[in-house]
Amino acid sequence: MQRRLHGVLSFPLLVLVSASAWAVELPAPLTKADFLAFDHRQAALGQLLFYDRILSGNRNIACATCHHPRHGTGDGLSLGIGEGGEGLGPDRLAGTGGDRIRKRIPRNAPGLWNLGTKELHTLFHDGRLSVADTYDNGFNSPAEEWLPDGFNSLLAAQAVFPLVAQFEMSGNPRENEIAGAIHDRIDAAWPILAKRVRVIPDYGRRFVAAFDHIDTPEQVTIVEIANALAAFQAIEWQSLDSPFDRYLAGDTTALDGAQTRGMALFYGKANCASCHSGKLMSDQKFHAIGLPPFGPGRTRRFDPMVRDVGRMGESDRLEDAYRFRTPMLRNVELTAPYGHNGAYPTLDGIIRHHLAPDTMLQAWAPDTAALPDAPWLAAVDFAVWNDAREMARHARFRDIGPVALAEAEISDLVAFLKALTGTGSVAAPPFGIPATVPSGLPVDR
Missing domain, CATH: 1.10.760.10 (Cytochrome c-like domain)
Structure with missing residues (x-):
């Protein structure tokens, strides 16, 4: 089978994909021209x-x-540890004594x-x-x-x-x-x-x-x-050199069989591209997908309970409740955990949630979250689960519904998402980590 990719005649794909598999057209390649110029x-x-x-x-x-x-x-955490914390990444601790953190950062970094x-x-x-x-x-x-x-x-x-x-x-x-x-x-x-x-x-x-x-x-x-x-x-x-980017630019050998099948699912049956669309793989809009709630939440000024209402906190419109911005997906393999609160530690987990949000919500366990130990915050971390009315409100807002995929198809979707990882842009960034900074303060390395 041959098909045209943005005006370029491609060679036969590694795996045959019928034309009906593509519910959404593939985006144009992301190029240097798509970026602002900086000094x-x-x-x-x-x-x-x-x-x-x-x-x-x-x-x-x-x-x-x-x-x-x-x-x-x-930072590799579900909810960040900011002021008062000690260490870096998943090993960062919540601090001790009077300097310990007073609150987890409400959302994933x-x-x-x-x-x-x-x-x-x-x-x-x-x-x-x-x-x-x-x-x-x-x-x-x-x-x-x-x-x-x-x-x-x-x-x-x-x-x-x-x-x-x-x-x-x-x-x-x-x-x-x-x-x-x-x-x-x-x-x-x-x-x-x-x-x-x-x-x-x-x-x-x-x-x-x-x-x-x-x-x-x-x-x-x-x-x-x-x-x-x-x-x-x-x-x-700046990342535009992933296997997927090379494929969009005309190199049909850039994706292997599993990645090609996953791409067909992403832009077809799995309906991922209905939100993760365009060159940025995001519609930059807001959607309620029913992620498991936890943590202090980013409450509105006068909210009487621990919760996170998402976009409604900015717009004050009820129709925006529990909706969060669609993330861009380049290098998503590197940015676990996933979701606005880091509810899932793996690509497999967040994909399965999108396919069956209510089922996954019911099966989700608190130990899934990457939360550094902070006993003095334990009463808040999962308090929302004991608020029956809030959980009922949360359940009423869903912009996605169940999609039936086989286990092999889920594996193919994971493979495709890994094909979004940059190569040279990740391995050799232009600047890197400085050895020292002008203040003389320690540098996180």
Whole structure:
């Protein structure tokens, strides 16, 4: 059998796939033209900032702590351990004594792959940051009209929010000047952080060299810091060289038999591409798939119970309840555990949940979650399961229904998802982990 792939006549596939198997057309290849252009001088500066603990309130946690390349640009945990934790990745502990964590981060730390693409318009699991004119600064964000102007991308705007999140990087009230400022107003902490960075002589020189409009270190603001962070992440974690990408570009030998069958299922019978669509393998919309709830949840300001209502927390619309943003899938093999709260540790598990959400919800066990031991939080971790009314509300919202697949077909889907893993982009990123950072603080390696 031969078929045309975006105008290129392909050779016979390794496995025959009938035309009727394709319910959704394959996307065009992801290419360099699909990415925003960023300044490499700024990216080199952003590399240092990304791994530098100077950006946290107590100078004890960096962006890389929860988004580390050793763990697929995530942390390997279901729910992250931020301020107060000790260690890295799945081995990170919840801390001890007065410095121990006060709350788990309510949602899974997402991977950072391909966040510099032009098509990307929405970030965070609940979409609370998006490109929009809502506040006349280019973005709809938690900072509303207090978000400064001048960000070079959606990714840059995103970068400023973990810095001022209490349980992620800023710390608790009365611990440091950053945390104290945030409790006055969200934008009050950013000038303090910018000054903390720019008074380090090496950083001051680097900002002057990297930004044409910066003549002296005193001009550096949180915007330049965020733009450097975005430039680094966008260039460092750009992935478009997976076997699937090579296949889309015309190399029909790039996928083996199982991967080819899995691709046919993904774009056909299994209906995965109804949401994981387009070049980014995400429709950037929100869907309720009934993942097992646990943890503190990202509650709305006046929610009287432990829960996570997803998109509704941002929109305040009932129809958005329990819906979460469709993740992009490049390098998904590297970014376990899966789901907005990391409910499943394997690709097999999250696939099976999509195929039978209610059955998998009933069978799910708490020990499936990767949650570092924190006995003082145990009463909260699975409290939602004892709330019959909340669990009933959760069960009413489903945007997916059962799909019957054989065991071999599930294995083929797993094989296809593994074919989304980059090769050179993963093995040899442009910058890597710096040996040291200008603050002199330890680097997570």
